[in-house]
Amino acid sequence: MTYSSGWPVLPRTIIKRERWPEGYTGKSIPLVYREQEVVPDQPVLRISTPENIVAHEQKAANADSAHARSFSSSPTLFNPSSDIDIPSGLHGRVIGFTPRGGVVIESHAALLQGAVGAGRQVAGVLTMWRTPSIYSPQPIPPGAILVVPGSLTFALLHQALNSGVVGVVASSITLRDLEGFLRTDYLQLLRSFNREHMLEQLPPLTILLTEGIGSAIMPAHILSLLHQYQGSIALLSGAFSLRDGQFPELAISIPLGELEKGWQPVQPDITLALGSQVRICAGKQIGMVGVIDYFFAYEQSFASGIRARAVRLRLEDGSFEVVPSTLIERIS
Known part of the structure; x- marks a missing residue:
């Protein structure tokens, strides 16, 4: 498997990523400005529902009129609670905006690229999964990105979904369980030209598999990296397109304390040599x-x-x- 970054794991690198919540319908309103420093749990853009978009546009068009004042006080036309605030998921600097309203962030990060994935871009707290027992059942915190060292199952995916988990990083899964959970043919998903439409049909749980289809376990060096950043907020994307050279990935911003210790990015070299x-x-x-x-x-x-x-x-x-x-x- 060839990864766009050269290696499947980059412990230290500089990335530029667009924060864009794929699969949502509505208008994006940036909440940050260029060159602003952001932290992982900071909202960087707001998605307004179609109803709120109409309210915003009408308020702007009538801002200087008495009608605008009476319009803005109408709770039936503008309901802020239906807006969706999107956190950055990264610690870094805002370097620009995309035509569709996404926020581009530059960050010093550890990067894990997967072999197989599905689902939209999400941010959550890295949480290690431990096999539960009848004596110590493990609750799954909502909003987490769950790390499963072994193989995923259909049952575990549904348990995570029902618990409010936003993403799962695991080693592998059988094709039957993956397609059963996604409710679609996986090859058809990969070949789709309308990514936004396909995301609307998928369950709201993003999946990244380090080894892919089958029953392989997660390599020790990957598991060690994820253990190191347990409890950190990470940015997970399930986007996978061989046509576009896009792979699912997990990005974890490097803590400021590490950056102050002579931090240098790793330059990947894919050349095979003695000792590699x-x-x-x-x-x-x-x-x-x-x-x-x-x-x-x-x-x-x-x-x-x-x-x-x-x-x-x-x-x-x-x-x-x-x-x-x-x-x-x-x-x-």
């Missing part, structure tokens, strides 16, 4: 992490019957594995 840490991205060993120990000069034969250029990996448990070069990706 890589991840196996297909086959029976999918998800396993190791270091390139040897490059074979000639093609190697594999149990599947294919012959391919290969490398020898020293895995995290100390064992060695020979894998085709096309089935590995550099991760650091």
